[in-house]
Structures are given as structure tokens and as C-alpha cells.
Amino acid sequence: MSTTLTPPRSPLVGRLAVGALMLGIFAIVTSEILPIGLLTAIGGDFGISDGITGLTMTLPGVVAAVAAPAVTLTTARLDRRAMLCVLMAVLAVADVLAAVATSYWVMLVSRVLVGLTIGGFWSIGAGLAGRLVPPHAVGTATAVIFSAVPLGSVLGVPAGTLIGDLAGWPAAFLALAVLAVLVLAALLVLLPPLPARQVTSPRVLLGLLRTRGAAIALAATFLIVLAHFGTYTYVTPFLQDVTGLPPAAVSAVLLAYGVAGIAGNFLAGKATATRLRAAFTTCGCLIAATTLLLPSAGGTTAGAVVLLVVWGLAYGGVPVCSQASFLAAAPRAPEAATVVFTSSFQATFALGAFLGGRIVDAFSVSTVMICGGLAALLMAASLGSLARTR
Secondary structure, eight states, X not given: OOOOOOOOSSHHHHHHHHHHHHHHHHHHHHHHHTHHHHHHHHHHHHTOOHHHHTHHHHHHHHHHHHHHHHHHHHTTTSOHHHHHHHHHHHHHHHHHHHHTOSSHHHHHHHHHHHHHHIIIIIHHHTTXXXXXXXXXXXXXXXXXXXXXXXXXXXXXXXXXXXXXXXXXXXXXXXXXXXXXXXXXXXXXXHOOOOOOOSOOOHHHHHHHHTSHHHHHHHHHHHHHHHHHHHHHTTHHHHIIIIIOOOHHHHHHHHHHHHHHHHHHHHHHHHHTTTOHHHHHHHHHHHHHHHHHHHHHHTTSHHHHHHHHHHHHHHHTTHHHHHHHHHHHHOTTOHHHHHHHHHHHHHHHHHXXXXXXXXXXXXXXXXXXXXXXXXXXXXXXXXXXHHHHHO
């Protein structure tokens, strides 16, 4: 196989190509978690409970967890530019399908397509910075691409919730479809041909999973993602039913959460260079504290706002710390590390949303906050213990 690279037409085009990848992942992450802010509205239109509506969160994660290794391995020798464009077109179709869904089953089909896109695009696109910009800019470009993960989480949901409140939840998915089409056009124009270069094999993936660093990263990611998405998936019903906020106020609180998340992303990004495990442990402690306090202090508007802001600050650092942990475990196999990170993150994301829904339907939305807080506390205690032992 030829390893000759096609250089970008200019440094500016390279930077714009990195920006297009970032926007692609932003559109994907936002499409995946948008139901968080629209959960009650979607469930109301289809006549189902909040817990059952939570399947719109669970299904993409399950599919993405399988698609991440499957798509990466089966398309390992195909041009990466072509794969990214195809996957972005699939995302546009998925969002349009959600916007026009007349039944809950059609909605779930659209969520399967979202999961397929997540697993493929994220695993392939996240490791392309080195082929788009000069060597001295690779670190910054990689950070920009991965910033889409927290940005989609902390900005996409509030923006989508606001659109849903103003024009109905289908309009939010339609807006995402438009964004996906624009990203597709940008990828076609800005990306150079990207023939397969380093082929990720099952042997490389299995070798990575056998390392101690990967095992620690997997355990920490499992617990904190389980805690976060088991609770945050149902934060809108909590703010409406327990805090007593109207939909417009919920959008404002989620926006404050998003702004705090951006700050958390940059703070964690700096901390991972020198104190990765301490940064990850701190995120776990803060998420544990906020979710455990919400059932009591979240009954007032002021208490809910303060706790959601701290929660956003903490979660903004979680994807950064998790991804950095996997890369540290496999510095010579970044694509394999990204595949394992994507698959484990998405699988746990789906499990958290599913288990949270069962707890909400069986008990209450306050109960799920306590359960999530205990899981986050276990993650923080485990990482802290490992750090002291080392």
C-alpha cells in the first residue's frame, strides 16, 4: 500500500479541514444527546413515559459501541475522506427521519442510524489531525477536534432545547440535519484524499485491552459515564418536576451548564498534560457531590442552578480525561486507542441512560440522582486509591 500523503493546499485549508472535522463530531454528539433536553416533549407527543423515551439515548450508544470497532476494521483500507462524507450523509438522513417521525418506532430507526455514524465518524476522524496540518500544529489540531465532544454535550443540548421550545422538537432535529449537510459540503471541499495509512487490526485492539493503563481507563470511564448519563439524561424532568421550572427556564439552566462545561473542558485539557489522574478524580468528585445534593438542594431554583453549573464544569473535563487516559495507555496506536475510547464510552453511555430510565420509572427522578452520585463517588475513590498506591 502506498503511504504517500497528499498535502493540504495551504496551511489555512488544513486548519479549515480540522474545523470541518470538529463541526462534524459536534453535529454527531449533539444529534446523539439532543433528546436529553427534549425528553418530556418527545415522550408527550408519542404518549410514552420518560423512562421509555430514554431509549432514544440508549439505542445510539449501543449501536455506536459495536460500530466503532466494526466500521473501523471493515473499512480500514478505504479512503478516509470518502468514509467521513458517507457517514455525514447518513447523519443528515437520520436527523430528517427523526424530524418527520410519525411513530416512536420510526424515531428509534433514526437513532440506530445516529449510532452507526457516531461509531464510524468519531473513530476515523478523531485521529486525522496529523495528516491535515504541519507536525508542530498536530497537538493543537487534535485538541480542537476533540473539543467537539464536550462542546456538543454542553452547547448542543441547550441550543436544541431552545429551538424545540420555540418551534417544536422536530425543528431541532431538522436544524441538525441542515448542519450535517453543511458539514458534508465542507468535508468534500476541504479534505484532501486520505488513503488508508495505518491499518488497525483486531490484534492491536486486543493488545491494547491487555495493558494496565487501558484497564484503569476502562474502569474509570465506565463508572463516571454510567453516573453522568444515568442522571443527566433525566435532568429535564428533574428541573420541571422537582425544581418546578418552566421549559424556557430549563433551557436557560442548561445553557449555564453548557458555559461551565466549556470552561471545564479547557481546564481539564491543561491539567491532563501533568496531572491526568488527579484531574479525572476531581471530575468524579464534583459530579458525585452535585448529583447527591440535587434531591435536597435542587428543590430551589438557586440551588439547582448552582449545582448544574458545577456539574457542567466537572463533566466538561470527563471526555478529555477519558480520551487522554486511553491515549496514554497506547501512545503508538492512537487510532486503536480512539476506537476503544469511543466504544467503551458509548456502551456505558447507553447502559447509563437505560438503567436511569428503569430507576426513574420504578422509583423517582430524585432516586436516580442519588444512584448516579454513588457511582461517581466509587469512581473517584477508586482512582484516588490507585494514585496513592502508585
